[in-house]
Amino acid sequence: MTNNAPLLELREISYSYPGQNSPLLQNVNFKTDNEQIGVIGPNGSGKTTLFQIIMGLLQADDGKILLHGNTLETDKDFFRLRCTLGFLFQDSNDQLFSPTVLEDVAFGPLNHGATPREAREISILTLEKLGLKGFEERITHRLSGGEKKLVALATILSMTPKMLLLDEPSNNLDPTTRDRLITILREQELPHIIISHDLDFLASTCTRLFTMHNGQLLPCEEKELHSHEHVHPYGHKPHQHGT
Template sequence: MDKNNLIINLEEISFIYPGGAPVLNQLGLQLHRGERLGLVGPNGSGKTTLFQIIMGLLRPSSGRIEILGRTVAREKDFREVRKRIGLLFQDADDQLFSPTVLEDVAFGPLNLGKSKDEAREISMRTLEMLGLAGFEDRITHNLSGGEKKLLSLATVLAMEPEALLLDEPSNGLDDNTKEKLIEVLSGLDLSYILITHEADFLAKTVDRICRMENGKILTDIESYPHYHLHEHARGRYPHEHH
């Protein structure tokens, strides 16, 4: 693919936690513009660490990180990266630190230098897009798990990023919230990398799947149709699905 279309380009990234075994081992990964990439792999295979390295929250022991055509290495470079790539954390309680919903969504835009009125307007628009209109004055810790997850996504989207890193977004969500999340993700004109353990969710949200094991990206596996167990009323009688 065209090199100008590369959003994220990782080359030979290694990472070792102090006093631990290597988590990432000469890893390479590319995300192109418009691409929706799924990342699967066993627990502890370094998927979350990889996201933290892309955002500059952890520094690799060796390797090269190129984001939107520029090599990034220092804190100053990563500050620019964080404006253009949004990270959705696994636990919404980590992501939502403001007392009220509006403040949380407006936090990013305000840090990007938007005026208070602009930030408020962007926040209201983002909340509405995620079906959270009317939530702006709610107290964050009183929200349900699903609402918190959608709100986390709102705080990231309000910064109008060019790409997203989604760390197990469907974890612990009920079916309705999951559907809503799938609907929002398919409606976005954004490239993203998505970590999940749920094959169903993956099939509906990504075009390409990478598997990570032992600190490396193994091979590209095409998304594939599959059978799975499910349950519903009167499911024990023979029936057909449409």
């Protein structure tokens, strides 16, 4: 193992869904260490699939995934990877499955060998950090969409990951919750990869931008990420911009 190996590296990853002729991902090469990365690309271009391959939920047809320079092959390797990378699903409903918030946030730490008492402490602390104090005994399926997203983030942060993969985190969030999420991501100072169509969101949370194009992950160096303000009618009302 080399010490200066990047945290995560993809080598020549290819993937095609069964029954489809053209591959969805074609020889994707990618390396990241301590960066905050945004990924844009049209629907169906393979962004989520790439995340699922990284996490070992799907198996690539070809290519290698390396964590700290070590190739991942067995289930055990991926178990290690899953302790290191936290993946926030597009739909929080899929991520929350325990009856209460506290049980859900404690699920990860318990699986990683924490005692119930430790898991409880970690979970309460994580919830507190995200401004979710008092949510411990709330029923997960009765939370609002924004609350679900933040709790889902808490379930991942309680496992103290070294890097986050976020799949369209700002989708369907109201402006207040969206801003809260931006603040949280900035305060965490964790490296992350964010899939999003929300360029303003990426501008506030990422330093580098990639685009998914023809099954390739391409850096868009020429585009300088920036946020801007502008004026238009009804601009003070909540609204969306074309992305």
